Amino acid sequence: MLRALLLVCAALSLALPGVLAGDRSMTSFAAYVALTVVTLALAYAHLRRWAVVD
């Protein structure tokens, strides 16, 4: 579940500049940065869970 969510967020954050074509506001850039932060947080959560097996 966490992995799927991570992959969706990563794909969205990579596709966002294309989706926001023509929108030059700082709000859309802030949304992009926020999505990036969420993706990184999900990646760390996923990794921490994976490392518990150690």
Add this chain to the structure above:
Amino acid sequence: MTELVLALGIYLAVVAAVSVYSRLYARTRDPVDYFIASRGLSGLTSAMTYAATTYSAFMMVGLVGLSYATGVGALAFELAYLVSTIAILATFGTRVWELSRERGYVTPTQLLRDRLGSRWATAVAVALTAVALIPYSAVQMVGPASIIAGIGGSSVDYRVAVTIAFAITLVTTLAAGVRSVAWSDAVQGVIMLSSAAAFVAWLTARTPPGALARLADAELLSPLNRFWTPYTFFAYTTPWIFFAITNPQVFQRLYLPRSRRDYVRMVVYFSVFGLVYTVIAVSVGLLARGLVELGALDLGVDLRDRAAWNRVTPSLLRYTHPALAVAVAVSILAAATSTINSIVLTVASMVSYDTVVPERYRLAVGKAVVVLFSVVIYLFALSTPAFVVDLAVASSTLLLPLLPLYIFSVYGLASRYAYVSTLAVGSPLALGLTYVKGLHLPLPKEVLVATVSVATYVVVALLDRATVGRRSQ
């Protein structure tokens, strides 16, 4: 310029000393220890070598120039790389780490050979990798050597700077293999980050408050502007999004951490390094542009000439204190050599393990290939023939056909026919699109190569599976 000679001397001595010292921890007759440190590196060392290998001279030369010319969109481009790499390391990378332990992989292409059972098919991937990465390494040497030779009143000639990079490559790879590469990468990573931080601090102190408004007026603070259209964004980002998979020198670094916890630490420390270094490089470019827009600096960079963007950093260094200029120049050399030594060692390990070399000669052949490739890179860097420059530019696109091979081999859709078909279709397509100019494609060529390669692999692998299933019934 005495400072420059002194700094290069200290840099060479420290890197050589660290490399030689790392031999104390190495099993010098064991090829597994030589190429992957017996899978026993700490999280911090793994992170530093991952970062120093990934971040090349492009950061403080190419990215600074790109930010200067095109604005904050360059940050989105580089962040796309970082986010995709962390996502790959958290998903695909963990599976690769597990497989490398279960199956005893030393090289990335060994994974392909294990899944496909064909040494010859794998040797083609090794050859493709060498063709893409050796010219890339040579061009990596050119930028920093030119900067060092161009520092005001420099007493270090271009050839001497290239020779220093060559010497560091040889010392760090031959001393103790990946152990000396990783330890010296850690030192070089510190040099890269600290010099870059001093550079941006110097620029920030010089920048008056009005610079930000000037940047906004010039449309440089919106991520999508006249330069950063979605087409350009995806053309730039596609090879970088998959860099962690298609580039064997970083792929092999997934084998290095000694435990799962060290693997996680590697990812966390690498992401912190990457984020800080990226923000610094982009800030240097933006601040420099702000100062130029205010008329406080004249860098003499013609924005219509793409090649001139790479001259932003060398031009900026004319204005700094000589000690800072020397520190930044050495840090760019460190960024280049820490990438080159990893490429040389990884390609050598692939030749040693995944071609026709008998097991008992793996270490000797590996070291011989290290010397041979280093000499070839050195000679290419001295002469920079046009075909080497062309191949270096095309290197990231040339490696894209390897993407489906690695992904589907790890996730259980291995097929020898799909493998051969993908390389037969993807590689000529990548080369053709690079060399044929003036084509108006509906998609960037990088996206086209990646899509065609993945589609070819999936279709042929599914057909192969269906045929095998029908035969076995």
